Amino acid sequence: MVGITTLIVVAVLIYIGVAQRILDRLRLTDREALLFIAAMAIGNLIPDIPITRDVSINLGGAVVPAILVIYLFVKAGTSKERSRAAIALLAATAVIYAVNKILPAHPFEILPIDPMYLWAIIAAATGYLAGRSRRSAFIAGVGSMILFDVISRIEVAYIGGQSQVVIGGAGLFDGVVIVGILAVALAELFGETRERLQGGPSKKRPDSLKKGLSGTKVVKLRDNQDDEEI
Numbered sequence: 001m002v003g004i005t006t007l008i009v010v011a012v013l014i015y016i017g018v019a020q021r022i023l024d025r026l027r028l029t030d031r032e033a034l035l036f037i038a039a040m041a042i043g044n045l046i047p048d049i050p051i052t053r054d055v056s057i058n059l060g061g062a063v064v065p066a067i068l069v070i071y072l073f074v075k076a077g078t079s080k081e082r083s084r085a086a087i088a089l090l091a092a093t094a095v096i097y098a099v100n101k102i103l104p105a106h107p108f109e110i111l112p113i114d115p116m117y118l119w120a121i122i123a124a125a126t127g128y129l130a131g132r133s134r135r136s137a138f139i140a141g142v143g144s145m146i147l148f149d150v151i152s153r154i155e156v157a158y159i160g161g162q163s164q165v166v167i168g169g170a171g172l173f174d175g176v177v178i179v180g181i182l183a184v185a186l187a188e189l190f191g192e193t194r195e196r197l198q199g200g201p202s203k204k205r206p207d208s209l210k211k212g213l214s215g216t217k218v219v220k221l222r223d224n225q226d227d228e229e230i
Helices: 004-013 019-027 032-045 060-077 079-102 115-133 134-158 172-199
Strands: 053-056 165-167
Touching: 004 032, 004 172, 019 032, 019 134, 019 172, 032 060, 032 172, 053 060, 060 079, 060 134, 060 172, 079 115, 079 134, 115 134, 115 172, 134 165, 134 172
Parallel strands: 053 165
Antiparallel strands: none
8 A cells, every 4th residue: 555655646746747857867758657657556456477386476566666677777878887786786685685684583573664664775775875876776776675575485485485475565566666766765865965065066977967958957868878976
């Protein structure tokens, strides 16, 4: 329910143009963003797709977010940014996995929130710190949640677990939505704060990002240019 409600709020913000700046940095159009949001919401309502007798996968919580991550990875401007995003993805996954091992078997007894939300916060923070750009942070945050879920399922099967598992189930769906928003929000907040403290845009940024039209409209980055480091 949290994930669906959050997606609706984000869709409204995109529709009224509030999220345009962030979408430009992610290299997503309004139509593309709304399409992915709709696909996640609808996919979450579709029955899980069986993979094996004991394993199934949820479209909205795993397949669609994974497609979005791959799509953003492919659209990254340079091989440097792709490498950075891949490293951030692995780092975020490793951190979540390590924290999961440290916590007791029943974390609800010591945590004030659902563990899935804790994973989302950790993934978002690690994705931002390692990725250093909005796209890399989003790729690392969302991708690590999905990868962690897959690893956890494989681990359960390896030790002989017999329960039915769903990759991208209800809990992960909420976590994926939250981590995507948190990762980009952290990049936006701390990136802009850092830029202001440094006295303006980095000299490494493309000229098209530094210049505006009539002091208000910022020119979009060309497709072959890297996202700014923040």
